[in-house]
Amino acid sequence: MLKPTFTAPDLTTFTGLDGLGLRAVGQSLTPDRAIISCTVTEPDDWCHRCGCPGIPRDTLVRRLAHQPLGWRPTTLHVRVRRYRCTECGHVWRQDMSTAAEPRAKLSRTGLRWALEGIVCQHLTVARVAESLAVSWDTANTAVIAEGRRVLIAKPDRFDGVQVIGVDEHVWRHTRKGDKYVTVIIDLTPARDKTGTARLLDMVEGRSKAVFTAWLQARPQAWRDNVEVVAMDGFTGFKTAAETELPDAIEVMDPFHVTQLSGDALDRTRQRIQQETTGHRGRSGDPLYGIRRTLHTGDNLLTDKQRTRLMVAFTDERHAEVEATWCVYQEVIAAYRHPDPAEGKRIMTRLIANISKGVPKALREVITLGRTLKRRAGDILAYFDHPGTSNGPTEAINGRLEHLRGSALGFRNLANYVARSLLEAGGFRPQLHPEIG
Structure with a gap:
């Protein structure tokens, strides 16, 4: 703005109090804190x-943590008037529901700022x-409760899921306890190229029963709308999908098929290493020196690597x-x-070639062939639905690893699930005006 129009300072508008039904009447600023004294605009008498x-009757002061001003913690000292009825003697205080929830320690603006910081800026609860x-427990309890109310518990969160x-x-x-959880990801935006994958839910345990129970908890119309299920090689997930989503197509994603082939290659190299040298790989051993090069695609090899x-x-x-x-190269x-x-066609030919007639010496290839033949339908289904893979699922798992590292670990699974949904659920609080 080249020629701004200046007006008299308005502390109420500057601190965002006008939307909370409050009016600023004073301030106290120190290098590490700002305190705004304010009153409730509506008399409510x-x-x-x-x-x-x-x-x-009298006046009391309610203290609320507010949105920081320039990262300087800001506290509202709200002077709340109490009244006494002249007829029945009933005593009440001015209504502050616009400014904060009853007994809350954060203003609605401060709560929105905290939730946006967690979801959009990926701040830690300690930083917020x-x-x-405020204390860590106060911030964590408020953010998770508000996140559940306006984001996680929204009834339309599961709408439009097809993959x-x-x-x-x-x-x-x-x-101590079960360390695994089953994560369910919405891959529809990634397939349709309309956005990124998002975390739908997280359930304790990893088994056919866990995934089956989660699917059974979804409405029948929702299950009928699911077209494709991408998964790894775990047969429990496949069996649950076949039972609860009979019209959906199961796809074994390329990452895990390639991983199976790579594991077979590693086991072969390690076995031959022991048979030819009598020890594990060491520096200077030919097979040990090419252990990483073996996993490079043929078209990406440099002249030195190929030599x-x-x-x-x-x-x-x-x-x-x-x-x-x-x-392995054929799979790639x-x-x-x-x-x-x-x-x-390449994959179909490969599965047929290694499913029978393989020399007994290639024991790892024989095992791989049996696995690929058993899951051939799921593996080949990927080529009929290109772009449908668990790659985004692995990416979200990586984000959750980062979340757990930032928080220095979690002890409460309920908190971890809620924080994970806020972290990777695809939420954007600024698109939800009801927050705060």
């Missing part, structure tokens, strides 16, 4: 019981509590490693092919 007029000059992803997640690394592979494969004792490496080639139909 009619008896709430009989409707007769009341007379002022410090900025509001879901399911995976397990380790929420704590202790021996190292060829040198290792010239040793006849490493023939089994080379054969398994070729299988199928998923990286720009034409899904051709990728499907």
